[in-house]
Amino acid sequence: MSARADAEIGLAGMREDAAYRRAERADFGTRLAQASNAARHERLNAQLHGHVSGHTATRRPDPRLSKAFAHAWAGLWLTSGPCQHFYRKEFDLAHARDARLAQSRQQVDAMLAPTHDARDDDVASAAHASIERIGADIAAWLDTLAATGRRGWHFRAARDALSLVGNLSLLAVIAAFLYRERDADDEASQHTARGIATANTPFDVPWADWSLLAFEGVKGVLTQSLGSPTLIRHHAVDEILKRMDAGCRLLEACALLPATPQTSWRGTLSNLTRARDVATLFTFANSAVPPARLGLWVPSWFSGPSSTTDASRGILRVAGLMLDSCRAVTSLLGTWARNEAFTIDARTLTQRWEVLSTRLADVAPEDIATVQRRATRVTQLARHCDTPLLAKIASHPMLCECLLASARDLSASQITVACGEFDVPCHASCGDGLSYLSLRPAENPWGQRWTGDGWESGGATPARAAYRLLLLYQHWSAALLEQVVGASSCHGDEETVVRAHMSDASPPTGATHVAMESTWL
Secondary structure, eight states: OHHHHHHTOOHHHHHHHHHHHHHHHHHHHHHHHHHHHHHHHHHHHHHHTTOTTSTTTTOOOOHHHHHHHHHHHHHHHHTTTTTOOTTHHHHHHHHHHOHHHHHHHHHHHHHTSOOOOSSGGGHHHHHHHHHHHHHHHHHHHHHHHHHHHHHHHHHHHHHHHHHHHHHHHHHHHHHHHHHHHHHHOOOHHHHHHHHHHTTTSSSOOHHHHHHHHHHHHHHHHHHHHTHHHHHHHHHHHHHHHHHHHHHHHHHHHHTTOOOOOOOHHHHHHHHHTTHHHHHHHHHHHHHTHHHHHHHHHTTHHHHOOOHHHHHHHHHHHHHHHHHHHHHHHHHHHHHHHHHHHHHHHHHHHHHHHHHHHHHHHTOOGGGHHHHHHHHHHHHHHHHHBOHHHHHHHHTOHHHHHHHHTOSSOOOHHHHHHHHHHTTOOOEEEEETTEEEEESSOOBOTTSOEEOSSSEEOOTTHHHHHHHHHHHHHHHHHHHHHHHHHHHHHHHHHHHHHHHHIIIIISOOTTOOOOOGGGGOO
């Protein structure tokens, strides 16, 4: 009962108020549609008569709407990090290692510290230009995200290409010696047993065979170290784009814009990205091969060689090389599709923001306060909800409208009660000292779930903990490699970040700065 009282939402009255909200929304939507249609016809007539430089062509949204929507967009971007679960460390590493991505976050943070003009007559012109500047900034930030994804793709392409070339080279060497041995051997039975064992020592020269084994080990170390630069960048880009997509749908709902359908090519890319899941299956299968080979090899150190054991080791070596080759091919296909999807999503978000800006310019004066209040609710949702929950709310029309049309500021308890009314899971979670709402209980970096009283282990915790150890190994092994590859470019980017942040992003005296972390429960 106390939770319902704190929520300030009368569940018993929600159904009675639904008809009133629908009627209010219909009136609001009708006025918005009529104003948008009239403005579009006016622009078309102006273009038809050549008056493209008149008042119609320069019409811009109200400054209050521009500020509210820009504030909501920046809040969505900045809360992408705090609402992370298992991959929070990887999200932060991506910004630490990618200077341009970090610069974008600083610029987004600077958006929440608006400047104030000294002269009153300059306020209107600055407000009119703000929506264009905001649109240009958003396009630049999204381009930075796409570029970050491409840098991650370069690391993954190098990793899988190196792995594939190494595997095919080893298979070619083994096949060449098997073919030579078959020609030199006349007995088929001996040929079969000895041929399979030849995969272990194809050169039959100790130093050459040990060199081949060392090459195989070095290839594995290098490919593992090249996995972290891809993972952290692609995870950061993926999370930001998914959150911005969910937030953009909420902002479009504020202006009652219809949902943007997904293109067929984007759907095809979504299906192709599942090749990464197939690559994961090949990785799990291949991870059991080296321990099995070692387990068969160690006894031969004490009891002497065995033809059966050597044959099994040879089969495992060939199987491991083939499995890793399949993993490299499927990983390349899935990662390429994912990177292409990033580029399309970033370009689509830019276009959707432009459409949204055009729609805001058509809002009638009597509806400005309503649209502004709805945009404020999006900012409040971003403060309290993680990305999956935000996407779920954006895809649920009734729940979305209930929250956006709320007459009071949204709190975590209000959002929880509203989600419960529409049977949407909503869990209170805690991570890194911040409390927020999530679609599923939060997961810490070691695979434990938040239950309300603390972190508890589950059935998947051992596997997640083992994966965390692998991520730590990849991180430390990749740190030196990334420093060697991109030391000069990253140093230049960091200097650019410092100069840009000091010259442009620093708020002036008296500016209002909103720290998003301070708004969490």
